[in-house]
Amino acid sequence: MRSDSSGGQQATVAETPRVYLDTRMPVATGRRLTVSAGGDLQAALDRARPGDEIVLTAGVTYTGNFNLPAKVGTSRAPGSGMVVTVRSSMLSSLAEGRRVGLSDTLMMARIVTRINGAEVIGSSPGAAGWRLAGLEITAAPIVTQLGRLVRFGNGSGTAQNTDASVPQNLVLDRSYVHAGPTLDIRRCIDLQSGASAVIDSYIAGCHSVGGDAQAIAGWNGPGPYKITNNYLEASTEIVSFGGADPGIRDLVPSDIEIRRNHFFRPVAWKGVWLVKNLFELKSAKRVLVEGNVMENNWAHGQAGSAIVLKSTNQDGGCPWCGTQDVTFRLNLVRNTGSGFALSAAPDPNVTSYPLQRITIQDNILANIDVAPIFNGDGRGFLINQNPADLTIVHNTVISPTNSGIGFGGPLQTPPVRLIIRDNIIGGGQYGVKGPGLAAGTATISTFMDSRAFGGNVLILTNGSGYPGGNYLLSSVAAVGFANATGLDFRLIGGMRNRGTDGRDPGADVNAVNAAIAGVVVP
Numbered sequence: 001m002r003s004d005s006s007g008g009q010q011a012t013v014a015e016t017p018r019v020y021l022d023t024r025m026p027v028a029t030g031r032r033l034t035v036s037a038g039g040d041l042q043a044a045l046d047r048a049r050p051g052d053e054i055v056l057t058a059g060v061t062y063t064g065n066f067n068l069p070a071k072v073g074t075s076r077a078p079g080s081g082m083v084v085t086v087r088s089s090m091l092s093s094l095a096e097g098r099r100v101g102l103s104d105t106l107m108m109a110r111i112v113t114r115i116n117g118a119e120v121i122g123s124s125p126g127a128a129g130w131r132l133a134g135l136e137i138t139a140a141p142i143v144t145q146l147g148r149l150v151r152f153g154n155g156s157g158t159a160q161n162t163d164a165s166v167p168q169n170l171v172l173d174r175s176y177v178h179a180g181p182t183l184d185i186r187r188c189i190d191l192q193s194g195a196s197a198v199i200d201s202y203i204a205g206c207h208s209v210g211g212d213a214q215a216i217a218g219w220n221g222p223g224p225y226k227i228t229n230n231y232l233e234a235s236t237e238i239v240s241f242g243g244a245d246p247g248i249r250d251l252v253p254s255d256i257e258i259r260r261n262h263f264f265r266p267v268a269w270k271g272v273w274l275v276k277n278l279f280e281l282k283s284a285k286r287v288l289v290e291g292n293v294m295e296n297n298w299a300h301g302q303a304g305s306a307i308v309l310k311s312t313n314q315d316g317g318c319p320w321c322g323t324q325d326v327t328f329r330l331n332l333v334r335n336t337g338s339g340f341a342l343s344a345a346p347d348p349n350v351t352s353y354p355l356q357r358i359t360i361q362d363n364i365l366a367n368i369d370v371a372p373i374f375n376g377d378g379r380g381f382l383i384n385q386n387p388a389d390l391t392i393v394h395n396t397v398i399s400p401t402n403s404g405i406g407f408g409g410p411l412q413t414p415p416v417r418l419i420i421r422d423n424i425i426g427g428g429q430y431g432v433k434g435p436g437l438a439a440g441t442a443t444i445s446t447f448m449d450s451r452a453f454g455g456n457v458l459i460l461t462n463g464s465g466y467p468g469g470n471y472l473l474s475s476v477a478a479v480g481f482a483n484a485t486g487l488d489f490r491l492i493g494g495m496r497n498r499g500t501d502g503r504d505p506g507a508d509v510n511a512v513n514a515a516i517a518g519v520v521v522p
Contacts, residue, residue, distance in 0.1 A: 011417040011452075012389045014359040015325040017255040017286045019224040022079030023171055023197045025096050026131065028053040029081060034089075035062070041111075042066050048084045050074040050129060056109030058090035063140075065118045066111065068170070074129025076168035077195050083169065088134030094174045099200045099229050100134075101521060105176055108136040116143055122151040123193070125165040133173040139183055146185040149177050153192030153221045157247030160192065160220055166248070167193040167221075172201055179205035186211055188234070191218035197226035207235035207273040215239060219283065220246045224255035231262045231521070235273035236301065237308075238263045238294075242283030245317040252321060256287040260519050263294035267373050275300035278336070282312035283321035289328045291515030297336040297374065304337020304369070304376020309358060310384075313349040322353025329359070330508075330515035334366045334487070337376015339397060344385035344415075355387040362394050362507045366487050368426075369401040378402035380425050383447070388416040392423060394499070396489045396506035398476060399426030404458060407434035407447045418448040420456065422499040424479060424489075424506035427460040440465035455500035471495060471505075 030051030033044045037060045044054045045066060050073040056062060075082040090107040094100055100108075113120045120137050123130070137149050152170045154160040170193050179185045188206040189198060203215045215234040216227060219242050232238050239261075241253045263278050278294045281287065297306045311322035322345070333339065344354040369378035378401035381392060397404060404425035432453075434443035444453050444467060454469040461474055473495075476484050480494025490509045499505045 011391050011419045012357055013391060014327045014357045015286055016288050016327050017224060017257055019255045020257055021195060021197050021224055021226040023173070023199050023226055024079065025173070026081035026083055026085065028085060045069060050082045050084065053085040053087060055087060055089050056135070058088045058107050058109055061110040061112055063112050063114060065113050065115060066121050068121065068123040068127045068130045070124050070126040071129065074169070076128045078169050078171060078197065083129035083131050085131045085133060086135070091134040091174070094134050097200060099231065099521060100174045100176060100202050102176070102202070105136055108134050108176060110136040110138070112138055112140050114140045114142055116145050117147060119146070119148045119151045123153060123167045123170065125154070125160065125167070127167040127170070129169045131171040131173060132175060134175065136176045138178050139180060141180055143183060146179070146183060148186060148190045149179065149188050151190040152196050153190065155190055155192045155220045155244060157220060157245055161247030163248065168195045170196040172198045175201045177201065177203045179207065181205065184208050184210065185213060187214040187217045189216045191216055191225060192221040194222045195224055196221070198230055199226065200229045202231045204231065204233040206233060207269065209274055212236040212274065212276065217241070218253055219243045220251070221253060222251055223253050225253065226257045227261060228257065228259045229261065231264065233264050233266070235265065235269055236276045237280045238265070238278050240280040240282070242281060242312060242321060242323065243314050245315045250320050253284045254286050256284060258287070258289045258292065260291045262519050262521070263292060265296040267296060270298060270373060276302040277308045278306045280308040281323045281326060282310060282314060283318070283323060284326070285324045287326045289326070290330050291519065292331045293516050293519045294331060294333045295335045299337045299376040305339065305341035305382065306333050306336035307340045309340070309355060310343035311345045311351050311353055311355045312347050313351040314347060316349040319350055319352050322351050322355070324353055324356045327359045328363060329361045330512050331363045332512060332516055333363065335370065335374045336367070337369055337374055338379045339365045339368060339381055339400065341382045342384065342387055342390065344387045346384060357389045358387060359391045360395060361391070362511060364489055364507050364509070364512055365395065365397040368397070368399060378428060379406045380404045382406045382408060383415060384408055386415050390415055390418050392420045394503065394505070394507055395423045397423065397425045398484065398489070399459065400428040402428045403430040403433045404428055405432045406430070407443060414447045419452045420448070421453065422455040422501065422503065422505045424457040424495070425459070426476065427458045431458055431460050438465065441467055455498065455505055457495050457498070457505045471498060
């Protein structure tokens, strides 16, 4: 982990994942077990051996609740080929590496539950080496309440409380996992396993009224995880890690790669389902969030922050839980009540690992607190308590209504080694503001070394009293964007080459555009 210096500050930059999973399609080396219409899918799952493939007929519905059993000899790490593949007979029509969409369902086999509360596909303790590919996984309209559709591992700390019991090497590939329009479901995919991935898939309709609902959530699996090139749709949090106490001591979900996903929430869900944020970490480490498009969030169960990062010993039995080493870069976040909420350790239960080593760089946040739909507290960044080694550099944040950067939280103590530089931030009503303090230098000097606040472009209608080396502009037009109304934030004039490193301030827009190219599929 290198250090980022500014002024008198030396902040340790977040460590990225140590492991990246190889999720290329394995070559089947064993038997082909074909399950035709009316056949016994569970019997085939039980009979399969490592290297086999179970082929389901595209267009056929397999009704029931199925379990992936533990097998002797299957690989616990992706990439070896010693897995059991469960696939559609027309998987070859779904190109590897291409995200599936609704038009691809004719090439999929359909697996459906008709029982309230029972997942469609679960896994046994210690199950390893399973790949699900080219499947539609859903619930029949008769089902009104469901805990989950796919369960990789077990979130119960009593059912899964040893390393041997954790399933490994489970991959969901090119599949359509969805709930119906009225189904109340807590999550579409439980990710409580190790060395597991969700890739090139379409996850939709994950919503609930009475509790949090996620497209993907995990807290009782060690990782590593790969979540890439998916459409992800959920009401409360779209992706989250941490929360409930894990069953294994010192377990923290780790080495998490989240790239090129489209996080989305339909605006028609407003007032219908419980909404909180788009992405949340309560306990996780070595997380890379890169090249994603995240959109549509509003105040409801929370204040409307799109991204929530904090350290939480939520139920009191996990003092080792916490969030550290998170890299959030080259993402586009738009249409949200507010931007980031960053909290060291907001809950009363003691955690040994307050939020630390967070690097937020080269992101674009646009359309913040836009009435009447995307309402919220209107902040770009809200920093609570004292997270350590928080680096916020080269981001473009347009335009918060409350404050560009707000400080607060129950403890109201300064962060440790905080660097904020070379950002373009719509200042909102207050600019940079702490509780009970005047905006500007009074707040900045209280909460951080003023020398670490430099090269920032702040858009303030009445701006004054900020440290030297920053730029105060009265309007978005004065910045010199190519087309701010059209969300083209390339600099073509005005503030070009004004960053402390000689770069343009704000996000590297060309790099962001390259990272998210093709993420939103028409």
